[in-house]
């Protein structure tokens with residue numbers, strides 16, 4: 489169907505609803521789901537040109553699919569990058585980043601506070617292929633600078649981090665990378681482009697786990713890298729079409745539709761998270777609250793500046809807190825008691841869902857670390873993480889009070 493192109497300069501909230509490839513000849517208003525593995529060619533000559541990449545046109549879903557293209561186009565529009573490339577999961581996006589950018593002998597500098605599987609991917613899997621990684625403090629830029637080597641090709645950060653919500657200065661890291669001829673990648677999973685657009689601060693690659701807020705209802709796995717068109721075409725597409733860590737069209741469609749409500753969800757979930765963080769800070773059973781939207785957060789000002797893409801400066805939806813206790817055994821018992829008392833929150837480690845999730849990082853997401861590694865990371869036995877969803881705020885307070893009031 490011939491349709492008028494979208495006007496220039498539309499707001500992110502409008503693009504979240506409208507950015508997509510052309511409608512089909514049927515003029516569907518909701519984007520179509522092309523659940524097909526291959527595409528019929530008009531004739532052998534056209535097929536030959538398309539397989540040789542001399543002509544646009546879909547051939548096989550490992551190489552490209554219209555629903556996946558719409559999801560990529562919409563996400564790139566939200567992040568403000570030229571292009572995006574979708575992957576089967578967030579971890580597959582980071583794998584693709586490394587495969588596209590790095591060679592044996594290259595060096596990476598990475599925050600020590602990134603997602604646990606990301607640490608294992610760099611420290612374990614990539615090291616098998618001759619790529620070395622130095623892990624540094626999330627917040628101390630001088631540590632990043634000191635770790636740079638002549639062969640450093642990539643700086644990798646995530647902000648805010650899981651579960652302590654530490655913030656890194658994206659602009660400072662981008663400057664450091666670019667002055668050394670390296671690139672900066674930022675995992676933007678926690679804020680999503682509704683709250684933070686790392687490209688504005690100089691990030692070259694923005695990583696997404698679409699599994700989280702982009703889907704928004706905890707249904708599918710998905711991932712993506714947002715970057716320049718040239719990087720997608722030259723570095724990443726040749727790998728996905730060969731190695732095959734592509735996103736299923738069905739999952740792409742779920743995420744595509746999820747992004748339509750991203751802005752209002754991030755707003756509503758951030759507001760609930762702030763209200764809950766303020767309430768927790770006053771609770772006698774709570775030792776400390778970690779939330780970038782609170783003035784007590786060590787990088788509150790930086791977080792509000794970086795997380796201002798919404799125009800509102802929101803703290804995002806993950807809140808962590810320490811319950812009180814005198815020693816690790818008591819702390820763990822108190823944290824477990826607080827978690828086990830809930831009736832509304834789900835005891836699970838996923839985040840980005842409309843349902844609030846509650847978890848104990850020291851025994852789950854960070855359970856494979858030693859006690860020493862955990863205390864270096866600031867993750868004590870009394871720490872509880874909440875990924876706040878869309879429930880009525882008073883119901884969430886009542887739910888958490890079930891356990892906390894007994895500890896007070």
Ligand SMILES: *Cc1c(COP(=O)(O)O)cnc(C)c1O
Pocket residue numbers: 577578579580603606646650675677678696697698699700709710711
């Ligand atoms: C979940 C997550 C990932 C990995 O994404 P998957 O889709 O689970 O593979 C990467 N980074 C962050 C910050 C995450 O929370």
